[in-house]
Each structure stands twice: as C-alpha cells, then as structure tokens.
Amino acid sequence: MSSQKTVTVTPPNVPLNGKVAPPGSKSITNRALLLAALAKGTSRLSGALKSDDTRHMSVALRQMGVIIDEPDDTTFVVVGSGKLQLPAQPLFLGNAGTAMRFLTAAVATVQGTVVLDGDDYMQKRPIGPLLATLGQNGIQVDSPTGCPPVTVHGVGKVQAKRFEIDGGLSSQYVSALLMLAACGEAAIEVALTGKDIGARGYVDLTLDCMRAFGAQVEVVDDTTWRVAPTGYTAHDYLIEPDASAATYLWAAEVLTGGRIDIGVAAQDFTQPDAKAQEVIAQFPNMQAIVVGSQMQDAIPTLAVLAAFNNTPVRFTELANLRVKECDRVQALHDGLNEIRPGLATIEGDDLLVAADPALAGTSCNALIDTHADHRIAMCFALAGLKVSGIKIQDPDCVAKTYPEYWKALGSLGVQLSY
Template sequence: MPAQPASTTLDADWPAPYAEEPLDATVSVPGSKSLTNRFLVLAALAGDESLLRRPLRSRDTLLMASALRSLGTEVTDVDEDWLVRPRDLRGPALVDCGLAGTVMRFLPPVAALAQGPVEFDGDEHMRRRPMGPMLDALRALGITVTGDAPGLPFTVEGNGHVTGGKVVVDASASSQFVSALLLAGARFEKGVTVVHDGKPLPSQPHVDMTVEALRDTGVIVDDGDANTWHVEPSEIHSLDVEVEPDLSNAAPFVAAALVAGGTVTVPSWPQFTTQAGDAIRDILDAMGADVSLTRDGLTVSGTGQIDGVDLDLHDVGELTPVVAAVAALASGPSQLRGIAHLRGHETDRLAAITTEINRLGGDCRETEDGLVIRPRPLHGDLVRTYADHRMAMAAAVLGLRVPGVVIENVATTGKTLPDFTTRWSSLLGRA
C-alpha cells in the first residue's frame, strides 16, 4: 500500500537545485544528533556540570534540552556550547517528543528517577511509532506507566528511584529500546542488565555509541555476551566533549559528488567513530566513487557514473533513503536488504521511498526486508516527504540529476539539520 503523505502547505515546497556542472565544494556539517542527545541525557544524570561543545541545535535536540529542563535540569547556552547543570529530577512535567524517537525512548527511564508524574506526548505520527516493548520493559522493572495505548501518550509515575536488575526486551523494532535502559541504568540501585530477545537487533552501531558514551563518563558496561548488556550502578562523571559532525546528515552531501560528478569534502570527519553514518564511505566506494579519508576530512569524487549494488543496510538503516536515491540513478539494478524495521520510522520509509521513486518514473519494488531498484529514466515532479527529514534529503539528491524535482515541505529537514537548503545551495555555488 502506498505511504500516505503528511499534509503541508504549498509555500513549504522547494525546487531542488539541478547540477549544471560537476561539483567542487567543501561543506561543513554540524554536530551529530545521536551523540548530542545521548550526551544531554548523561549530563543530566551526572554528578557535576558538563560542557557540550558545538552540539547540534535542531528540532530533535532542542526538544531533548527542553524536556530535560522541564524535569529540572539546567541547560544553558554558552556561545556555541551547552552548559548542563544536573538538578534533582522532578515532576509534574510534560515532555513534548515531537518526532524525536530519542526523546520518546531515552527519557522514560530518566523520568522514573524523578519525583512526580511525567507525561509524554508528541506529533500525531509519533503515536504510531513502536513503543510497546519499551513500556513493557519499564513495567517489568517495577516502574509505573499509565496509558491505554501501546505508545504515546503515556505517563511515567516517578518516585525518585528505580531498583533495576535484569530485564528482557524485544528490541527488534528499535535499538533505542536498549540504549534508553543503558543510559539511565547506572542510576538504578542495582544497575541494569538488558537482554534482547527477538529478531536481530537493528542499528547495532547506535548501541555501540551508547556504550562508548557511558564508558566516557566512567560507567562500567559489560557487553561481552551477545544481545546482553550489563551496567553497574555508579556515579556518572561529568562531560567536557566536542560533538562530532553528524555523518548521516553528511551522507547526501558526499553522495552528491557521485551523482553530479566532481568533488565534495566534509571537514573534521572523524578517523574513528561509532556513528552509523560512517558506513557511507564504503557504500559510495561500492557504487563507483573515489573516497579518501585524511586528517583534513572526507573527500568523495565521482564522474556521474553510478554502479548498482547489493547491500545489507540492517545496521545503517538511516542511510537507506539517500542510498536508494543514488541507486535510482545507477546504470544497473540494486538490492537493499535487512531494513524491514524502517517501516516503523518517521514514516514507513520503504513504502515512502517506493512511492516517490516510482512517482518520478522509476522502478522500485518493496521486498519483505528491503527494496529492489531498477534504473529507468526519471522525470520531474513533486516529491512528498511524509514529514521525514531523510526523505527530503533523498529528494534533493535526485534533483541533482532530474530537472523539475520539487520537494514538499523541505522544512522537515529542521528535525536534524535546520539550514539544509542553505547548505545544499552552497554545494552548487548558489547560496
């Protein structure tokens, strides 16, 4: 069934720039959303104040900061940085999750440590995103959660402490279920042991990111056994950390070099990282790009010739919309596998990608766990975004090679990259 588009206003539509000539650009990308929101949660639970340097300021991270403030934490702007002063967590409070899965999933275990009720709600689509296994896990830990639905809205009745212990959760719909319990686990009286029981865990790099962030704050985490993580009860040390660039947000920019031809450099690309977006280097290499990582950053060059691929994107599903857009412009067919869980993201991404590529004259077909994309000549049209930032970015990639692409509600990119259109226009020298 085709995905149903979100309602928008016509004045939010944006004609995607067409690349008249090969690119030659350097594009800076702001901090990682995934890291920023993990650091914010840990800083709020720490024993002393923390400084987050150059965090991402986007809708998702501003919602996280606002939610923590509502629980009593001080989050203060210091030039480009955030100073976070932990305070006793308290309710009553209302957490607006917007469309931020990290807010909806990371904060309920934190709310359980607060004194008083904490209500959670968000945008209409968030009420359809998977949350039931997470709420069941909280209840299994003795946390009182009220609400009739398997997801939003719900209320966590915090009483200031959580006993903790072992909990089994089916996190096959989202690795965020695991990360949420781990982030707060050090503050539970017995710590927490999280056991995933279900289909293979998606987005394993995001759990690895959580574990590394915890260890950076002095928390002891044992992840030696498959699908099991144990967090010792302990103090969480304060942070003084610079947030890495968001590599998933960088993906459309470096993909542009392969699609339009030419060269694009993203400065400050980390040499070592737990970000899932780092996989775009190997993906673009497999699709025919020349990829070079040096101390100056990541440089991607292409000729406009794109090879079809067969890729398992299970661990890096957030890259799928951009990779699918590139594949729709390739010289041969592509198969993208291991991504059935994307049906429960900001929208049903598999249905949305299929619908919009086919709207432009392409040949995209859903499989049980992914997509098959066969090259066909594409034409311009309105590309619907379904209030999904990744869909808007993918549409911009298509617009580099397809004249007349118009992106519906491009402002949805503000979820993780508020100035996307300015940066994208700069990519083509049109700022």
C-alpha cells in the same frame, strides 16, 4: 499535515565542489544531553547539533530542573544535580524518537507521574517493547495504544535487577535501558531476548557516551551487559559531526563528479551510518544487495543514488525503516515512482530500485510527499541534482536534524526555487 510549501532543485550540470561542515551528530548530542543532565556538576558539550530533535530534548530536561545554557551555535553547558525533578506539565517531544525513547526510561528515576507526548507522527511510533520491560521491573507505565502519549509513574529510584528487551524493532529501546541502568540501586543486567538488534552500532555509541560520563559497563556476552550503579559524573564532551548528514554530501559528490570537503574522513566517524560511504564510493557500480539494518538512516540516500546506478540494487532488512518518522520504505517507493513509474518496487520489507543511468538529464513532473520526514526531503534533493522538475514538499522539515541543509546545497552552487 504536510506544508504546501515546496522546493525545486535545478540540476547544476557541473561538478559540485567546495567545503561544507556537516552539523553535529543528533544521535550523540541527545545521548550526551541526557547523561549530562543525569550527572552531578557542569558538563560542556561541544560540536553539538542545534535542531528540532535536540531542542525537544533540551526543553524537556529544563522542565525537569536541569540548567542548560547555550553560549554559541554548537555548545550546550549543562548543570545537573544528579537527579531529574518532577516537571510541572507533560513533556512534548515533537517527533524526536531518541528523546521519546530515552526519556521514557529516564523519567523512571523521577518521584511522581510524568506524561510524555509528541506530535501526530510520534503518536504512531511504537514504544510497546520498552514499556513492557519497564513494567516487568516494577515501573508503572501506561500507554493505551502502545505508542505515545506515555504516562510513567516514577518512584524516585530504580530497583530492577535485569531488563530483558527485544531490540529487533529499535536499538533505541536498548540504549534507553542501558542509560537508565547506571541509575539503579544495584547493578542491573540489560539482556536482548531476540538475536537481532535494530542497529548494534548505535548501542556501541551509547556505551561509549555512558563510559565518558563515568558509567561502568561490563560486556557479559553478545546479548548481555552488566551496568554498575555508579550514576553519572559531569564531563566535557566533544561531539563528532553527523554521519547521516554526511551521506547526502558524499552522494552529491559522486552524482556530480565533484569534490566536497566535509572536514572529516569517513573512517574517523564512530556512527554506523558512516559505513554507507563504502557503498557510495562504488557508484555507479553499487553492489546488487545492500543490507539496511545496521545503517538505517543512510538507506534513503543510497536508495535515491541507486536510481542512477548502472545496475539494479535490492535493499534488505528494512523493517526498522517502517517505524521511523514515517514508513520510509513506502515513502521511498512512492517518491521514486513519481520520478519514473516502475523505478522502485517493494517485496516484503525489501526495496528494489530498478536503476537507470539514462535518467540523468531527463525531466519529470514529480511532487515528492515527504510526510514531514527530514530524510525523505534531503534524499530526494539528490535526485534533483540529475533530473529537473522534482518538487519536494515541506522543505522546512529538514530542521529536525539539519537546519542548514538547503543553505549548504546553495553554498555549493545548487539553485533552489521555492
């Protein structure tokens, strides 16, 4: 259920200028936490994100015998024994997709039965392709609905030779198997069965992180990797800022004609969503077609920005957005049409944003249903920078990845009323 609480953003009517440090990358933090937990020894993860998603991951790892200290707001010190222990109760992962998918694979290394569950939203998020691949490799898994809760019957070792997975629905399945593969008894190949992959840039992120923790991965071809049975070695790792979080600040900057220093240049990010900056920089003359598959978490930002563009924008290849924290294609469509009927239409998995620069300076009586989705809340706050009267439900849901988001906007002089 969405909370009854709302936040209304008052258009500042002045350029937003200032300095904001985005939080650490959620994607990298959750990868590094898992790999440090699977490693033998002590790893220090600096620049990490502390949010709901990373808390779910760290709590689950602690349940499996991993020692995790948090000496400050951006550091995890992880002490692993090289093996995850059988948890005493089910792992509850909220709506943290990375934690659910990565741990479903990783707990195959546990000796015994592990149950992984989440909230109502998580119980609608598909995980079937990952379970099918594990099942084909002698790892017994049960999920009556093809969504969590999932039961994994681990035998303490991984004897697979080859994981085949269709990565079209989510690159997280591919990343989960790659990270598990280094824990094999012998070398394991991970191969894509379809030609598409949800977001290849995230697989590259996984491989970089694995290699930092001592994994040896050979790229066999475009769709196959061979992972040596090295396990993982403890490593001190610096996590870069979150590129998806940066997109809101980049968009706020161009929408208001301001200058927001986030402390890192777009080209210095390794995360795929940083590519969105090239599209944001074109505003108010964004390209007519934006392909969403390789920068999925940036699409909500770009879709709201497109509402104020000079010309319409079509967003394509959005199938993955329908299986995120909510159906983001529908949520974006509904929210934009709350601001002005006809502003957005859906054709298949494409979202068409009609674009109307004359929207800026108008007022409306829009109530945005965020579906408890952090990205829907954060992107519609951008619309509130230009249009008055936009109320955003459940503002606290931003805690999933960016707990300080509203404080960051406030620090730039944006007035918020709750």
